[in-house]
Amino acid sequence: MSHTIRPLHPADAARALWNRSVPLWPMTPALWAEMVDAEVALVATEAGGAAHGQEEVVGLAVGARWPVADGVRGSVRLLAVDPAHRRRGLGTALLDAVAEALGQHGATVLRLGEGAPVYLTPGIDLREAAGLAFADARGFAPIGEAVHLGVALGPLDTDTEADGARLAEAGVTVRRATPSDHAPLARLLDAEWPAWHPEVARALANDPPSVHLAVRGADVLGFAAHSSSHAGMPWFGPMGTAPAARGLGVGAVLLRHCLADLREAGHAQATIAWAASLPFYEKAVGATVSHRFRRVERPL
Ligand SMILES: CC(C)(COP(=O)(O)OP(=O)(O)OC[C@H]1O[C@@H](n2cnc3c(N)ncnc32)[C@H](O)[C@@H]1OP(=O)(O)O)[C@@H](O)C(=O)NCCC(=O)NCCS
Known part of the structure; x- marks a missing residue:
């Protein structure tokens, strides 16, 4: 079945697509509004069930321009493909499209997940095996780990x-x-x-x-x-x-x-996001590592 990649429209069922594709990081409407507010927001659609003849949203990519001291990075803030539509090149097509658009915004390197001041995850969640394999297959090199710490309040x-x-x-x-x-x-x-x-x-x-x-x-x-x-x-x-x-x-x-x-x-819990200085937080408030992420980068 052929797919189309086009800009995200507010009426698209794209948050539902995200939540069924990435159950580790579900989004509320408020969080979703924050995360899709970016320079580039694309969906992949396929012609839907013959009964209603409508297109179905099967993938999503959101990219943000990330200016830093030595240039502009491209942050692929969100990238997801419906589990029923994986391993057919959709993730690659979305990545290519978001990369091209971020290049037009001046980015010269791409990172997955992380960005500033807004990101959902600071890299790829280490529990997301498909995401890790995909990043590897698409030429991203590891540049370190990031962690979140949890504190019971x-x-x-x-x-x-x-x-x-x-x-x-x-x-x-x-x-x-x-x-x-x-x-x-x-x-x-x-x-x-x-x-x-x-x-x-x-x-x-x-x-x-x-x-x-x-x-x-x-x-x-x-x-x-x-x-x-x-x-x-x-x-x-x-x-x-x-x-x-x-x-x-x-x-x-x-x-x-x-x-x-x-x-x-x-x-009841707080997240100390993308934490450095683990010993400080451990000593001050008994924080422990709650999430681990692989940070990756690729030239554009
Ligand atoms: C990562 C993700 C977007 C990939 O989507 P996809 O449409 O399946 O990707 P593609 O079909 O373009 O895969 C390209 C290559 O990546 C690798 N790959 C993708 N998923 C893989 C898996 N589950 N196991 C091993 N390799 C995998 C393969 O090399 C694949 O090529 P091949 O199928 O010819 O072997 C999808 O698995 C997903 O939505 N995961 C959850 C969210 C996530 O982790 N996002 C990325 C981090 S920001």
């Missing part, structure tokens, strides 16, 4: 009063950010983590801002953010403490403020 001690008092003695105040903190926070990001500007801006735009700060005088010494993406999911990150302020205990307090927000929002 129920038993977590989020009381930061004693630590807050100790930091106050050192002249450090820990508090929720307000939109007017944008400039001093941007200075810290410029100096240490310029790539995180878009994620932090999204968290600062939440109401209330889902960013907590450690401040001394006019300077932001550290920050922690949550809910910058992944609508409705307990999504923590990014966070950072200025090198000169490390060792004061600022990071652990900021982290606990964010996790307290997520618990208050009704979540």
Whole structure:
């Protein structure tokens, strides 16, 4: 049966296609709206059952432009083919189409899954055997692993009063950010983590801002953010403490403020997304690895 690749239309049953094709990462309507908001969103369709003669959505590819310091990457944010239509070249055709479109947007390399500031998974979930084999067959090379950590919020001690008092003695105040903190926070990001500007801006735009700060005088010494993406999911990150302020205990307090927000929002678990510094999170809040991903890249 021949297929057609065309732009995604809002009326397409593409979220249902995703949810039956990738049951490990089901999407709610809110999460779906966030994930398909990208430079390129394509579906593969086939002529449907003779009875209704309609086309059937059998595959999906979403690609986003990902500007970085040394150029533009293409992020294949979503790629899925209906299990009943696999191994017939549809995944390859969708990948080729999304790659071509991302090339027109200036991308020179492709990554699967990961991107910024929005991604669903930071690479290919290691439980997704078909995805791993497909990436291999289509010339992607592994560039490392990413992990999510999980934290059980129920038993977590989020009381930061004693630590807050100790930091106050050192002249450090820990508090929720307000939109007017944008400039001093941007200075810290410029100096240490310029790539995180878009994620932090999204968290600062939440109401209330889902960013907590450690401040001394006019300077932001550290920050922690949550809910910058992944609508409705307990999504923590990014966070950072200025090198000169490390060792004061600022990071652990900021982290606990964010996790307290997520618990208050009704979540029993939090996800520390695409985490570096596993020992910090283990020690601070008993986090453990919950998901593993293979990060892959290919020239365009
Ligand atoms: C990955 C996925 C999109 C592939 O779709 P597909 O239409 O089956 O892909 P293709 O038919 O173009 O496969 C191309 C090649 O990839 C490899 N491949 C794909 N699925 C495979 C599998 N299950 N086992 C081994 N190799 C596989 C093969 O080399 C295949 O060529 P061949 O069939 O001639 O041997 C599909 O399996 C899927 O939707 N998986 C769940 C979501 C996912 O993992 N997405 C990718 C990560 S972002």
